[in-house]
Amino acid sequence: MxxxxxxxxxxxxxxxxxxxxxxxxxxxxxxxxxxxxxxxxxxxxxxxxxxxxxxxxxxxxxxxxxxxxxxxxxxxxxxxxxxxLQYVFQDPLRALDPQHTVATAVGEGLAVAGALAAPEIAARVEGALARVGLDPDLAGRRPGEISGGQRQRVLLARALAVGxxxxxxxxxxxxxxxxxxxxxxxxxxxxxxxxxxxxxxxxxxxxxxxxxxxxxxxxxxxxxxxxxxxxxxxxxxxxxxxxxxxxxxxxxxxxxxxxxxxxxxxxxxxxxxxxxxxxxxxxxxxxxxxxxxxxxxxxxxxxxxxxxxxxxxxxxxxx
The missing domain is CATH 3.40.50.300 (P-loop containing nucleotide triphosphate hydrolases)
Structure with missing residues (x-):
């Protein structure tokens, strides 16, 4: 290869x-x-x-x-x-903005790229959460409201969302x-x-x-x-x-x-x-x-x- x-x-x-x-x-x-x-x-x-x-x-x-x-x-x-190229940091609490919801965090890279409309970003976010085994209902929560394992998977979802x-x-x-x-x-x-x-x-x-x-x-x-x-x-x-x-x-x-x-x-x-x-x-x-x-x-x-x-x-x- x-x-x-x-x-x-x-x-x-x-x-x-x-x-x-x-x-x-x-x-x-x-x-x-x-x-x-x-x-x-x-x-x-x-x-x-x-x-x-x-x-x-x-x-x-x-x-x-x-x-x-x-x-x-x-x-x-x-x-x-x-x-x-995407980087998944070791400490999710430091890598995630405590004021942002899970949906905002996962869609951050897509929003920065500016190539997709809001409905498309929302669909990609939902797909990324499902890909890492997270319930879409978590999208409205903030990092402090979910477990450490869920936060780590949010970081993975954020990285994978942009392809x-x-x-x-x-x-x-x-x-x-x-x-x-x-x-x-x-x-x-x-x-x-x-x-x-x-x-x-x-x-x-x-x-x-x-x-x-x-x-x-x-x-x-x-x-x-x-x-x-x-x-x-x-x-x-x-x-x-x-x-x-x-x-x-x-x-x-x-x-x-x-x-x-x-x-x-x-x-x-x-x-x-x-x-x-x-x-x-x-x-x-x-x-x-x-x-x-x-x-x-x-x-x-x-x-x-x-x-x-x-x-x-x-x-x-x-x-």
Whole structure:
């Protein structure tokens, strides 16, 4: 499949601190891509940069042949009005105006585009609410009058109402109970059949294991591994990915690896310009004083680790 979104050497910097460091990643049309990493790994910044909400220091972001990082002023505003890319924020209460009704919130993007009359917007809003499993009777309520799970689905309805090609979902289920969490995950999985491409930002492997086609793993602002989610999670080739998988009871492996065997030993610290994970890695060597490049392994897999060729034998010995 061709790439709908192509990110090349993306660097984002705040106050002199690099939050993303030369990240390159392609998102294929029609797939669900999971982006995983702990707090501070840069995963939300990656999504915000794609949406034009984070300061790009260098690099390039192409969406369906349009270089987003080159758009300015009127051209950027015109592109945003197309609604082709939609961002679903993590906190619905902050993302929704407390004074607006559900109907106003869901129809906001359609109203901004200005291409539809009021009756057509109302019909699209009703259809979007039904699509995410919400009763149309909720249209007249305000965010504070509905549950957290309903608010999250309102955000999804607002994004879907404009007919996007790409949906960026930032921790869409992190604040939900089990029932609402599973409902939202099923909604996201179902978007694959409608042709919508989805990027799901998460720190929870169990949220991605059942819905994503591929996964990208970030650590310290760098992409350390990516590939088909089943392969990456059951047979990781980077020590950080292995730690994430070993720490998650939802990930099944043919030979379980104790998480304790993957935690860093000693007080080795990453040197400037070196591997960002070296300070926590039990397998670090002197070679890790130089940052590893992201290299293709096993066809559709890529990993940034100097010792990737030694896996899985390396982990088996150490565990």
């Amino acid at each position: 061709a790439a709908l979104l192509d990110i090349r050497d993306l660097t984002v910097q705040y106050d002199g601190h690099r939050v993303l460091d030369r990240v390159s990643l392609a998102v294929r049309a029609g797939e669900i891509l999971g982006v995983i990493g702990e707090t501070g790994s840069g995963k939300t910044t990656l999504a915000r940069a794609v949406a034009g909400l984070a300061p790009v220091r260098s690099g390039r972001i192409d969406f369906a042949g349009t270089e987003l990082t080159a758009l300015r002023g009127r051209a950027l505003r015109a592109w945003r009005r197309t609604g082709a 996007p090609r790409l949906l960026l979902c930032d921790e869409p289920v992190s604040a939900l109970d089990a029932s609402n969490r599973n409902h939202v995950l099923r909604l996201l999985a179902g978007l694959r059949d409608t042709g919508v491409t989805v990027v799901v930002i998460s720190h929870d492997l169990s949220s991605l294991a059942g819905i994503a086609d591929r996964v990208a793993v970030l650590y310290g602002g760098r992409l350390v591994e990516h590939g088909p989610i089943g392969d990456v999670l059951t047979a990781p080739r980077h020590p950080y990915t292995a730690l994430l998988a070993a720490s998650s009871p939802s990930v099944r492996r043919s030979r379980p690896i104790p998480a304790a065997s993957l935690r860093g030993r000693g007080d080795r610290s990453a040197v400037p310009g070196g591997c960002s994970y070296a300070g926590r890695c039990p397998f670090a060597t002197g070679a890790c004083d130089a940052a590893p490049e992201l290299s293709t392994v096993d066809g559709d897999r890529a990993v940034a680790c100097h010792r990737a060729a030694e896996w899985p034998a390396l982990v088996q010995v150490e565990s």
